[in-house]
Amino acid sequence: MLRAFFRTEAGSTSVLLGATLLALVWANSPWSATYEAFWHIPMGLSFGDAVFSLDLRHWVNDGLMALFFFLIGLEASYEVRLGQLQDRRLLAVPALAAFGGMIVPAAVYLALNAGGPGAGGWGVPIATDTAFVLGLLAVVGARCPEPLRAFLLTLAIVDDVLAIIIIAVFYTRDLSVIALVVAAVLLAAIMTLRWLRIWRAPAYIVLGFGLWVATLESGVHPTLVGIALGVLVFVYAPSEYKLLAAGEAVQGLTSDPNARAAREAARKVRMAVSVNERLQLQLQPWSAYVIVPLFALANAGVRLDAETLRQAATSPVTIGVAAGLLLGKFAGISLGTWLPLRLGWGLLPGNLVWGQLLGGAAVSGIGFTVSLFIVDLAFTDPDVQAQAKIGILAGSLLSALTGWIVFRLAWDRGGVCAPPEAEPEEELPVLLAEPVGPDDHVRGPADAKVTIVEYGDFECPYCGRLEPILDELLRKHPDVRLVFRHFPLRTLHPRAMAAALVSEAAAGKGRFWEMHDVLFANQRFLTDADLGRYAAELDVEPFPDVPAQAARIARDEESGRAGGVRGTPTLFVNGVRYQGGLDLVSITRAVEEQEQSV
Structure with a gap:
């Protein structure tokens, strides 16, 4: 599952980067006025006199991004139940690294903005963008060990879950008690269906959409609904019975090919795998190639004229975000990795060395998707939003450059990482390196x-x-x-x-x-x-x-x-x-x- 996630997210990095560049070009072109005008076009549903309407940007940020966080919930649930996160020894280090990678950037930001008008933006530099980080590793560190990618993916999952909790707790305004009660009732209905083992997709879709609307109206950000529903989806290892039933159905199709046997074989093979994994397989391409790029297109457009850049260069918001991503992430993740290893609280996947871990900590300062998301929640002033977005772009670019330098230093010193074009084809030794000894x-x-x-x-x-x-x-x-x-x-x-x-x-x-x-x-x-x-x-x-x-x-x-x-x-x-x-x-x-x- 980790490999499938990595391939999809890394492969979509170019699409995400293209959408970001398109947004910047659009916002700085002679037709820049159409950028904001387009994303403020209202669109909604009406039932008689009742109207539910949002502009296009909010449909992307509050609607499509709920699906993005739903996918994160699915991934987190799978990893806790069957994957990397089920082993507490392997979970402890990346989890504490993720925690450090949020606390220190927030502290760096507040050191520059505490008590000022930008203080509410402390959440902007706390998040790591998984797609960009893993995509960069694929480009500059393709020979780096798979355990480094597994470590960073685990860190990113914990990072995303913590970011969503922060959004729900600290960036929620104007609560509506009635809407909250309706949301709680709908969530209870979904959990009841799950408890009764009633698996009817239309029922879950209708209840899920109603829960999203109620949560949106309550004032709580609906991304919380996405991750909650993702966590509730069943995940299980294939049972011997289901595997045998699937094998028998396929064997029956082989011996007597017909439409009914084909349908039965397809059903039993599908049912051998949990709905969590099937949904991940279906949703990951949509998230990676459509939802996240659309979000970037809707939110990354910021004016980069001389006056805007001049203001950003002296803005504590811009400097705080950039410093939080570049310095805070690096220091927080490094400290959060060193501490549990020093105290013996956990283990690393594989035999990673500090050069690789420091490179991973540096590139984790690439904050984009969730950072832009929080900008929209933290600030209402368009000028401050623009300054924060410039900080995100600057901090992310500098973090990518720092990571590149760290990896290059590791290569030059003969570390495990080596650029593909500089590494000859491997000739494996054939002799036992360590003779049999008394400890064997x-x-x-x-x-x-x-x-x-x-x-x-x-x-x-x-x-x-x-x-x-x-x-x-x-x-x-x-x-x-x-x-x-x-x-x-x-x-x-x-x-x-x-x-x-x-x-x-x-x-x-x-x-x-x-x-x-x-x-x-x-x-x-x-x-x-x-x-x-x-x-x-x-x-x-x-x-x-x-x-x-x-x-x-x-x-x-x-x-x-x-x-x-x-x-x-x-x-x-x-x-x-x-x-x-x-x-x-x-x-x-x-x-x-x-x-x-x-």
Whole structure:
């Protein structure tokens, strides 16, 4: 899901940038008067004497953007239930980084504007624009590790949720109690339908639209409705029953192709995946290529003539926004990352280094969509709005430039990031980088003729399929020993790191292989509750010393990368990387060849 989100948002960056430039050109062209005139054209619905009308800009900001935040709610719900955010150790660092990346920019802004007419704009520099950030990483850091993108996406999700809460709490005016009561009743009706498991899309659409109108009339910003409804959408992992039913339906279609069988197969395949994931797949292109660019076109147009720029250059609002994005975001995210790592509160996905994290912190100062959104809520004076928008543009451009410089410095110092055009085609080593030592997890005789070193991931399905094959191999060849080393693919398998930590906790009690077998036998059930249960059954404390366990796992990962490991499972037979088939016959043949050569 993370990869799909990244591809869509990064691919739409050029569209968003084009819409922004078009808005600026339009607002500074000889036809600039038509820009504001167009977006103030009223449009609405009438029922007899009742009229509901908004201008085009408010239809975009209050209507279409509710769908944008609905998508954020879907993404947040999915990540908490099934993805990156379900592991509290991986969530803690980006969550606190996001929190720091909001507190410090707001403080920087208020340091320049407290007590002045622009004080209410402290929320403008707090938000990170996900599409621009991930799009920039795709352009300037395509060789940067996937964990950096996963870290920044997690940070952006938390950032967006916190921004919406801030909008609802601090930028809501003139509450209407009657409209709020109506909104509460409609929300209760939606939750009742969900509780009764009544899945009729028209009912949810009608109630959702009514809830949006009631919330808009209440004075609470309707974006809160979007994220609330997104969080309420069901998300679940495909069950064995639904997968089997889908497989049987497809098999039935294959054996007897007909329209009825095709319809039934399509229905069962669709139902195997949660409605949350289906909605994300349908809405992400609309959000990325239509809604967000339209929002930019409606809001990014600002006059950039000499007088406007002169006023902005001395305006505390402009300077506060730009400094908040450039300095506040960088400092806040860096501090929010360092603190939980220093205190041992969480882990990073993958093996990120500070050069990469600082580059990510710098580009996170690109604030656009939500920042422009808050400008419209914080200020009513068009001149102040223009100054704030100039601050957003300046701060975002400077943040992008700073991030570019940090990444370039990382490349020049030989870091993991390297520009594609400067990096030769990779030739992977074939020899085991780290010999088997006393700290390794070994199953089999110490004087075995053949040693198989496996770099594995407890959540990797291919590793799971390999385990019975290796067990059979050891049973038939008592002169073979197996060494297991950790190589959790954290961005693909969010539970892999937690499982590896629990296995290391069991190793401390001399029960690594027992836990190893339990974890591979229960790959589909690796939540914290599941891991805690497995640990209790083996009389093991699941996470007694996370930093030490993580360091042990990191040593395995480092030795794997040095030996050319890029995925799991990867095997080394007597110190040479095995490149044959992962079946019993092929591996047995390689083992027997080694036995004969010894």
